Amino acid sequence: MKLKFTCFALGLFAILSSHTQEVKSPKFGKGLFNLVGQDSSWTMKIGARMQFLAISNWEDGQSNESNFLVRRARLKFDGYAFTPKLKYKLELGLSNRDISGASPFTSNAPRYILDAVIKWNFAPGFDLWFGQTKLPGNRDRIISSGNLQQVDRSLLNSRFNIDRDLGVQLRHQFNISDVFVVKEIFSVAQGEGRNITTGNLGGHQYTGRIELLPFGNFTSKGDYVGADLIREQTPKLALGVSYDHNNNAVKTRSNQGSYMAIDGDTGFFETNINTLFIDAMFKYKGFSFMAEYADRDAQDPWAKNSDGSLTDDEVQVGKGLNLQTGILCKNDWEISGRYTHIKLDQNITEKNPESQYTLGVSKYIVGHKLKVQTDISYLEINGGNNELMWRLQFDIHF
Numbered sequence: 001m002k003l004k005f006t007c008f009a010l011g012l013f014a015i016l017s018s019h020t021q022e023v024k025s026p027k028f029g030k031g032l033f034n035l036v037g038q039d040s041s042w043t044m045k046i047g048a049r050m051q052f053l054a055i056s057n058w059e060d061g062q063s064n065e066s067n068f069l070v071r072r073a074r075l076k077f078d079g080y081a082f083t084p085k086l087k088y089k090l091e092l093g094l095s096n097r098d099i100s101g102a103s104p105f106t107s108n109a110p111r112y113i114l115d116a117v118i119k120w121n122f123a124p125g126f127d128l129w130f131g132q133t134k135l136p137g138n139r140d141r142i143i144s145s146g147n148l149q150q151v152d153r154s155l156l157n158s159r160f161n162i163d164r165d166l167g168v169q170l171r172h173q174f175n176i177s178d179v180f181v182v183k184e185i186f187s188v189a190q191g192e193g194r195n196i197t198t199g200n201l202g203g204h205q206y207t208g209r210i211e212l213l214p215f216g217n218f219t220s221k222g223d224y225v226g227a228d229l230i231r232e233q234t235p236k237l238a239l240g241v242s243y244d245h246n247n248n249a250v251k252t253r254s255n256q257g258s259y260m261a262i263d264g265d266t267g268f269f270e271t272n273i274n275t276l277f278i279d280a281m282f283k284y285k286g287f288s289f290m291a292e293y294a295d296r297d298a299q300d301p302w303a304k305n306s307d308g309s310l311t312d313d314e315v316q317v318g319k320g321l322n323l324q325t326g327i328l329c330k331n332d333w334e335i336s337g338r339y340t341h342i343k344l345d346q347n348i349t350e351k352n353p354e355s356q357y358t359l360g361v362s363k364y365i366v367g368h369k370l371k372v373q374t375d376i377s378y379l380e381i382n383g384g385n386n387e388l389m390w391r392l393q394f395d396i397h398f
Contacts, residue, residue, distance in 0.1 A: 029369030043079035149226030165189035203247030318344035
């Protein structure tokens with residue numbers, strides 16, 4: 001499998017290299033190539049990006065641990081086919097962390113595909129998406145990993161996010177005044193995460209989201225970009241609420257986490273899992289503020305065998321709060337801060353409440369396309385060992 005993929009990548013590179021005299025490369029950060037069909041019936045923008053990360057952790061009473069890694073390495077293809085109203089996106093992950101998670105449920109194959117989705121604008125204000133992509137969950141997760149304000153997303157996201165899945169999404173937006181914009185999304189997905197090939201073991205996953213933008217749309221979709229790099233000249237605010245119902249879910253974190261196997265791996269425990277997200281984004285003249293709240297519950301959080309005995313798995317239910325802000329200076333240096341609090345149900349997960357405090361510094365050389373970021377975080381665990389973490393990351397996006 002890896003050999004075939006390597007041959008494919010080398011072949012694609014050779015084809016593109018042979019046409020470099022015919023294709024005019026776009027401005028840095030706007031893609032490697034912008035291809036247009038001779039009859040303008042299709043387009044394809046090809047991009048690549050990499051993140052290089054250095055990280056050190058100190059835990060009370062423990063020795064220091066450090067690591068250097070390629071955090072993300074990705075290829076991205078997007079454009080339209082036949083008509084500008086029919087768009088597509090294909091994003092492939094190449095780093096070990098991008099493709100990890102091979103299992104019998106993914107045909108024991110690396111999970112190269114991140115996004116593979118078609119977007120059809122079939123009527124004014126309406127779009128129908130079909131394929132694998134991010135579900136309309138918490139704002140921090142929907143923001144691209146290449147557009148983050150700090151080195152990585154918050155603890156709230158790692159505990160509660162619903163990430164990517166396969167299915168269909170109906171999206172709609174309208175104005176209730178000259179500036180007030182309302183956006184709605186409804187999604188039906190398989191409910192077990194990305195790149196699943198074994199079919200649907202449990203029920204389906206239903207997600208709804210509504211967003212209110214009382215002061216109009218952000219410039220360049222800035223409500224889903226970390227930091228106010230545009231320096232909005234008028235206050236901009238986005239309020240969002242998402243509700244996710246995973247019917248007969250078979251994994252410990254809705255469509256994420258591990259499978260709840262029962263009876264010696266001959267079956268799976270099923271329970272309904274519900275997740276609520278409430279979030280907001282505000283930007284004005286270089287100042288940004290983002291807030292998120294998450295709440296997850298389950299009909300029965302204890303995974304049980306068919307005879308009623310408990311397994312070693314349980315649904316991670318609980319609540320989380322994330323507050324994040326930043327100030328962008330005139331020279332495109334930014335200072336940011338984040339506070340995150342996670343409280344899982346201790347009677348179920350046996351995990352103590354956590355509070356994390358993060359201070360970050362970023363230098364945007366060419367916006368998010370070329371930047372250096374560093375942050376230091378202090379994790380306070382009630383009744384446990386506290387942790388200190390330092391990170392340094394370099395991003396480059398073609």
